Amino acid sequence: MGTININNLNFRYTQMSDYLFQNVNLNIDETWKLGLVGRNGRGKTTLLKILSGDLPSDNSVNTDMKFYMYPQNVEDPSRLVSDIVTNLSGINIYDMWKIEIEFEKLHLSDDVLERQFDTLSPGEQTKVLLAILFVDERGFQLIDEPTNHLDIQGRQIVSEYLKNKKGFIVVSHDKYFLNEVIDHVISINKADIDTIKGNYDTWETKKNSQDSLEIEQKKHLTSEIKNLNKIATKRKEWAGKSEKQKNKTKGQKDNLDKGFIGHKSAKMMKKSKLLEDRSNKSLEESRELLKNIDVESSLSMNFKKFAQDKSLIHVQNLILKTNKISTPETSFDLNNDDIISLVGRNGIGKTTIFRQIMGISQPFEVHGEIKIKPHLKISYLEQLQKFTGNIEKLAEIKNVDVQLIYSNLRKMGFERESFPMPISQMSLGQQQKIKLAVSFSEESNVYLWDEPLNYLDIITREQIIKMIKNQKPTMIVIDHDLDFINEISNKKIVLG
Missing domain, CATH: 3.40.50.300 (P-loop containing nucleotide triphosphate hydrolases)
Incomplete structure (x- = not known):
């Protein structure tokens, strides 16, 4: 074997x-x-x-x-x-x-x-x-x-x-x-x-159980450290006062047992040191906890609702065809607060429709119509887009504040030391996070996202779902993850 x-x-x-x-x-x-x-x-x-x-x-x-x-x-x-x-x-x-x-x-x-x-x-x-x-x-x-x-x-x-x-x-x-x-x-x-x-x-069950156990242990140790430090401080103060009292009574003819005070003071100092050692040990144990817990930060989009409500993007009887292929006839209206999912098999033309909405030149004969409200700001996340240079250069090209991009990337678990790297040398998951961070950071009325979850880890997927549910942006999304589609969409357009 x-x-x-x-x-x-x-x-x-x-x-x-x-x-x-x-x-x-x-x-x-x-x-x-x-x-x-x-x-x-x-x-x-x-x-x-x-x-x-x-x-x-x-x-x-x-x-x-x-x-x-x-x-x-x-x-x-x-x-x-x-x-x-x-x-x-x-x-x-x-x-x-x-x-x-x-x-x-x-x-x-x-x-x-x-x-x-x-x-x-x-x-x-x-x-x-x-x-x-x-x-x-x-x-x-x-x-x-x-x-x-x-x-x-x-x-x-x-x-x-x-x-x-x-x-x-x-x-x-x-x-x-x-x-x-x-x-x-x-x-x-x-x-x-x-x-x-x-x-x-x-x-996942084992990890969640371990994380919960460590969180409880961390709480217990933090409380224990706080109490131990409090007791140790009080005993040190008592020991110090006793020593002063012993010195004060020196040479006086009274009944106070100075030997007893000294012995008591030393005993208190010893106990205080033991408490301090216990506190340090608990602190070391605490540091070993929560090392593998990933903190989920809340993401946010620079979304601005458009002044008009109806038919921000109007698609009527759209067919894109060549002599070999043709998209199914498609009609829909995107209104404010809509999140539309385009659903269909690979190769049916979902990305082709997106590119046509964005006015990108394609070798297709166009039937039907697309109407877009004037001055509508659209953030388009392309499925196969590749970036060159680093994040700062990309921010300059996209005319987006690089600090906004960095902030969104950190919330998605992106390591700071990777920021200066050429984007082409990063993992595909990191590259996808950069695409999303740019889209989050752009001031937009509508988002067109083509397979946004590709290469993303599960924590980031859950962060994105929460963000969309909280902010309720206006979107059209292409994705093959049924859980994602069902979680965020209020409309589905099934092609084919």
């Missing part, structure tokens, strides 16, 4: 002052189905890259397992899928039946092999790369965020697919998905890394 042993792993990037991982020890069995969880920026992708050998480990990783990592780098997306399969998997053309078996499990037709990779929908691309990943059953798979860009049906298919596999680590922030496919959890916490047997709910 194969194992993966990580012994005293230490790692940090050159631009970091602190270690991302320090003295990490883990033992992983080849048959485990592991979910890797933790807040964005804690090093989930980094750990996968260390295991795969893409980052140095200083001989801290000991195993005879062969690792395969998703997503793979497709250097030329214009090539046929069959060429990409042979290139990435190493199988020969006469062994293509192996990939066809995986395609069938993922509900992909064999015709996909003869298509260009870049003509596939994001969901189809994900399935192709997963099939390539598992074509060698002897490998150990490292899967980084496979549910991003998958529609609801696609997530169910991939979930069923992974249920029948063994020996992998998957990073995902979709609780339902993780509960379906994993039997162990690796948790990258604020202060350490641990492994438990069970699914996400098992881990």
